[in-house]
Amino acid sequence: MSNIRVIIGMLGMDQHEVGAIAVSRMLRDVGMEVIYTGRFNTPAGLVKTSLEEDVDLIGLSCHSWEYLHYLPDLMRLLKENALEIPVIIGGSVITPGDEKKVREMGVTAAFGPSSTRDQIIETIQRIAPARH
């Protein structure tokens, strides 16, 4: 069985990278493979990378409100490409109301400012599809 492969990136012009870098290191520390796409991603670009890199999960770090506008596109493109890759998001700007909204869009999990490292890791291990 191989490691869980995860994309970590940010959307649009969201440029506060502290969280994305910290989460990437955290996931690598527990043996996951992180494809770090950094800043300036578009939904189409993320879908392309997901296909090329055969990832198990897309993780988006959010420090602006742009994700609320990009996520519907991302979810639609994943569906159109028949990709059943769970999407999770995290960041201090995510409020309980936002979490409800993105879950309705099909996002599997949303981590607000109070989420712990263990919650994030445990969730990824649970929802990333098993690999052979």
Add this chain to the structure above:
Amino acid sequence: MDQFTRSKIPIKPVYSPEDLAGFDYPAQLGQPGSFPFTRGIRPAGAWSWIQRELSGEGDPQTSNKQLKYLIAQGQTGIDVIGDAPSQALMDPDHPLAANAIGTQGVSICCLQDFRDLWADLPLESLTISNSISSFFTAAALYLVAKEHGVSPRVLRGSIIQAPFFTEDCGYATQMPVGLRVRLTCDSIEFCTREMPKFHAFVEDTYFFSEAGLDVVEEMALGFIEIRHIIRELLKRGMDIDSFAPRIAILLNCSMDFFEEIAKIRATRRIFSRMMQEEFGAKDPRSCAPVITCHTSGLSLTAQQPFNNIVRGAVQSLALLLAGVQAIEISAFDEAFRTPSPESHLVGLRTQQVLGLETNVTKVVDPLGGSYYVEALTDQVEKRILDMIADIESRGDAVSLSDKGWFKAFFDDVMARYAQQIKDGELPKVGLNCFQIPDEEDTLLKDVAEAKFEPSFHRIQWAKDYKAGRDIGRVKAALVRCRELAKIESENLMPPLIAAFEAGATMGEITGVMRMAYGWPYDPFDMTESIIREA
């Protein structure tokens, strides 16, 4: 038990005269307002500081209203930040900009926008600080002041010069470092000549230290940038005393109270000695850096946001005890959004309460002579100087930037900070201790969590604006920017000002300057220049 400051300086439970053995008052401190300016750049006497809150939201008209409101509430200067696309020098009609227009600052892309931003403001008497692109803002202020009938020579305020670190941990402009340094020097040279009262050289250590740097790292990197820019300006034949009096440093102020005070005092001493001994400044004003400050946004928490009001007050008190020229308090809802009107008011009122009710500004440098504060100031100074020497021994700042050395440094610091929070090494009340369940954490959450839509109307506005211009004039001005950008010895401010006047946008002008350096017009390859490749 061993105890340390945040930058790992060992501290003792008590300090006494032996900690200052051999202390030389005239050499180490001097009187306030005299060399080496440890005790502040102004002579003793009643003093005040510029009280302002960082603002900017939506379109320029909305931000103009925001400024008028803040001024009406007693704000004594203004400081505006652009939204993410504007900071990245990208027009609102760029496809990647849409969802970020106006949400984290004001959407601004051309001279008309600056006119609208500053409409009806008393440009001749207001201190106009800007957290938007230095060279574009200087160009706009120069032109708009003239339109107001105000001589650029009387303008006061500032622009931030950040050629090295914005790309790595701020808003990337995606220009080669050589062009970034050149535009920094061009705008300083231009303002020194045309806007002599304006602080065209603000070293901003705030934004990059928000990656989680300690005070030593913050100031060492800041001095690396200051020293590089000074050397470049001297190479151009500028006299150190022509521009040095207008250098200001915009610092961070986090929660390690005495260490932050020591940092500011040490920074003044390092700066003044460096200017005199290394760069040969003769004018005392060249050795007296204006210090302004944002309180730390990173120190704030999304949990229990009311605690952030306390943090802002404590940090501001530290700044007043250190003696600074301007303060901006990061808003209590910083973790969620650009400041709400409520949090703006709390920040401003905090400053007013400190200024009017506490008497702390009646005595200059009230901590001067404190065994602890002086010992800590010496320690912080020594460590900053050591780190500057260490970085400069690794190479020139431009080559370190090109090699990604700074980027790697910031990445490590960000990871370190996350670890310190996780381990509890850096206590954060409400975050890693004294937490309460989300459902109980409701105070001020309604304000903090309120959202507004991006200013999507700006997309069509920009398209209409571009369509309505004298396109021949715009193209000619852009060609001139591109061609002069190819000639290293040209100052780019005059062609940039002409292009702004012709109606060219920040995105267009930046793009053709990138082309002159062999870089793509649009780093995202989504838009094309209206002038042909040449």
